Amino acid sequence: MKAGSRFLNAVSAFALSASVVASGAGVSVLASASVAEAAVIRNVQVRGAQRAGEEAVRANLTIRPGVSFTNADIDESVKRLYSTGYFSDVRIAVSGSTLVVSVSENQLVNQVVFNGNRKIKDDKLAAVVQTQPLGPYSQELVNADIERLREAYSAIGRSDIEVTTQVVPVGEGRVNLAFVINEGDRTKIANINFVGNQAYGDGRLQSVILTKESGPLSFLTRKDVYNPDKLRADEDALRQFYYNHGYPDFRIISSDAVLDETTNQYNITFTVEEGARYRFGDVVVESTVEGVDSQDLQGLVRTRTGDTYDAAEVQKSMEAISQRVASAGYPFARVTPRGDRNFGNQTIGVSYLVDQGERAYVERIEIRGNTRTRDYVIRREFDFSEGDAFNQQMISRAKRRLEALGYFTTVNISTSQGSAPDRVVVVVDVEDQPTGSFGVGAGYSAGGDGLILEASVEEKNFLGRGQFIRVAVGGGLDDARSYSLSFTEPYFLGYRLAAGFDVFKSQTSSEDYYDYDEQGFTLRVTAPITEDLATTFRYTYKDIEYSGDGDWQTGLSAPYRALVEQGDFTQSSVSQTLTYNTLDSNTLAREGIYASITHEYAGLGGDSEFYKIYGRARYFHLLSDEADIIGSVAVGGGHVVGTGDNLNVFDQFMLGGRLVRGFENNGIGPRMPNGDPLGGTTYFTASAEATFPMPAFPEDFGLRGAVFADAGTLYGNDVGNSAGAVGTDMSWRASVGAGIQWASPFGSIRVDYAFPVVKEDFDEEQQFRFSMANQF
Known part of the structure; x- marks a missing residue:
């Protein structure tokens, strides 16, 4: 109680x-x-x-x-x-x-439908809203879904969208929900202006940022869509551009986007302060870590006294020093750049200080935003994994590698505190982009093969696994045909080895004499040596066949007739290539070198016995930073020597329009009396080109002009007793020309017209060339 x-x-x-x-x-x-x-x-x-x-x-x-x-x-x-x-x-x-x-x-939702939507399909909108069939009907959730729909349309440039709802009871506590959408007109960008810029014009800066002004083809690119997040990314792009071009004091005072409601267009204005342009002063490396010698690290520094200040080169120097110190047994060593500014002569001396950093470990790597690319494709670009020592320079290197893959529109890497003071969580935010492409190439020879076409389809992130696959088909009016299939696994057996194969088949015909068929395969593996240098090993097997009808051998010289009478040949060879690449961009290079050299040995069985060495190097340099005029020079050469009795025709080098424009692909060098190319044992090429934005077009339109001059020679012959062959001496050919290249919404398009100014009577010309490649 x-x-x-x-x-x-x-x-x-x-x-x-x-x-x-x-x-x-x-x-x-x-x-x-x-x-x-x-x-x-x-x-x-x-x-x-x-x-x-x-x-x-x-x-x-x-x-x-x-x-x-x-x-x-x-x-x-x-x-x-x-x-x-x-x-x-x-x-x-x-x-x-x-x-x-x-x-x-609450009532239950029986069905969710969308009315009035044309620009975004139902399945895309269904993935945006959270109200789902057989779920509860909640006005609070519906209101949130309306905002989500607004954001989805804003992302494609339709900010004036109107969304209402209709709710229809269907009995037993169930309702049908309809989102009624008025998509409105697409919001565009009328102007992108810059205030305060003196060193670079508006057109040059517009080419740096992602946001573009609206144009006739903007409905394809969607680059004229205003987005606050993209505007922040544009600010970062401008900062990096100026920091890498000698302006360490550059800052953005404001970036404003004003919507004109009468025209439904934005006017975007960036107000900037450039500051003075600096060069590097004295550059030294200092170390406080016992056992680390500063002098041993000096050679890793990429910044040079007198060069224009470049923040990217400072970062790469830090990474190289950090990697060397870590590999020497100091994983927690920290590299910090210290600037010594001289306002009088506008130089910045840089001291790279190596000291013992705090001990911190990677607790986990968290990957977000990848809807297509698999997590392990992203993780393998890091030089560390969970439990390893944390190193900020390795983060920067991984970011650069991920951006170079071309799989993502944006890559951001940040860190957060882990479960303990010495634990770090690495957060990787990415956004996938299309990685497939199709290409079309064409050329025309007025007096030879006529129209020549090639079409290709490639995917560099196959099934989100980071694998590369390419299929190409080509042909011409003279019954020439070519087929090829290539596949590359960039991380073979989990190592940084790019292994792959190529399968190919081609057929060409002499106008009056013979058919030439070639088919085979190549096995290859590429290993990086440094960030800029890589080596590739290949094994290639070819089956080659000559055939013809009737008196197809008539008119051929005796050695050539003896060659084709044998009919079927095989070639088995191994080769190694060294590639050096310091280009700042693989799409539109402005600075850097791309060079390769290959040596090849054939004689592992088959009918060919030779040793070849050949290579090519191309150097890019910005002739005018303000006008964005890019200059490049290239040189190349090769030599083949027989290690057996004689070389076959297909063992020798062929030269033409790919390296010396204005000529057919095999249009230069020794030839048989009937005009068929014989090839040569030695060749040299040289080329100079300048590209520039086309006048009267906005630079962000992507249209550039080009002027060029090419020269080359192919000579020598070791195909038996080739009596009657012409063009075996070292006679140079040269051409000049102009072209237009367009980074169009359909892909990269280039048209060249070249006119030979030095040639031989027996050379085959091809003045016009066209090529195109597109993303999908």
Whole structure:
């Protein structure tokens, strides 16, 4: 009795009521509780849960029979029940020793449809909204879905979208929900202006940023869509551009986007302050780590006294030093650049200080945003994994590698505190982009083969695995045909080895004499030596066949006739290539060198026995930073020597329009009396080119002009007793020409016209060449 009396008195003394407001639905719900602090109930009674079921309600309660509870438990239980989205009203009360939970259920959604949408398909919008069929109907959730739809349309440049809803009851507590969309007109970008820029014109800076002005083809590129996040990325791109071109004091004062509602167009203005341009002063390496010699690290520094200040080169120097020190057994060593500014002569001396950093370990690598590329493709670009020592320079190197893959529009790497002070979480945010492409190449020879075409399809991130695959088909009016298939696995057996194969088949015909068929395969593997240098090993097998009808051998010299009478040949060879690449961009290089040299030996069986060495180097340099005029020079050469009796025709080099424009692909060098190319044992080529933005076109339109001059020679012959062959002496050919290249929405398009100025009578000309490659 006394215990019961104490319980009732406690109920009376601590009775309370709590008011819970469901703000999203605009409904005020009163949950009354006459319960003592630290009270206990014996059972739970649920009322009104016809569809959800009593067990679903009980599962969301924090109150259990036989366990004491407080007002906080009642509040938490009410919040949990509302958070399920299945209830519009929740009341909890105590009746004696029973907890009574009364709920009113939301209607269920029977079907979700979209009306009025044309620019974004239903399946895309269904993935945006959270209201789903067979889920609860909640006005709060619907309002949030309307905002999500607005954001989705804003991303494609339709900021004036209007979204309303229609709710139709279908009985048994179910409704059909329709989102009615008025897509409106597409929001465009009328102008992108820069204020305060003196060193670079607006056109040059517009080519740096991602956002573009609206034009006739903007509906294909979608680069004229205003987005605040993209504007922030544009600010970063401008900073990096100036920092890498000698302006360490550059800053963006403001970036404003103003919408003209009368035209539904944005006007974007970047206000900048460039500051003075600096060069590097004295550059030294200092070390406070015992056992690390500063002089040994000096050769790793890429910054040179007198060069224009370049923040990217400073970063690469830090990475190279950090990697060398870590490999020497100091994983926690830290490299910090320290600048010594001289305002008088506008130089910045840089001291790279190597000291012992804090001990920190990578707890985990968290990858976000990749909808297509698989996680392991991203993880393998890092030189560390979970549990390894944390190194900031390795983060920068991984970011550069990920950006170079071409799989992503954006790559951002940040860090956060882990579960302990010495633990770091690395967060990688990426956004996938299309990585497939198709290409079309064409050439025309007025007096020879006529129109020549090649089409190709390639995917450099096959199935999101980072694998490369390419299929190409070519042909001409003279029954020439070519087919090829290439595949590359960039991380063979989990190592940084790019292994792959090529399968090919081609057929060409002499106008009057013979058919030439070639088919075979190549196995290859590429290994990096440094960040800029790589080596490739190949094995190639070819089957070659000459054939013809009737008197097809008539007119051929005796050695050539003896060659083709044998009919079928095989070639088995191994080769190695060294490639050096310091280009700042693989799409539009402005600075850097791309060079390769190959030596090849044939004689592992088959009918060919030779040793070849050949290579080519091309240097890019920005002739005018302000006008964006890019100059390049290239040189190449090769020599083959027979290691057996004689070389075959197909063992020798062929030279033409790919290296010396204005001529057919095999249009230069020794030839048989009937005009068929014989090839040569030695060749040299040289080329000079300048490209520039086309006048009267905005630079971000991507249209550039080119002027060039090419020269080359192919000579020598070791194909048996080739009596009657012409062009075996070292006679140079040269051509001059002009071209137009366009980074169009359809892909990169280039048209060249070249006119030979030095040639031989027997050379085959091809003045016009066309090529195109496109992303999909």
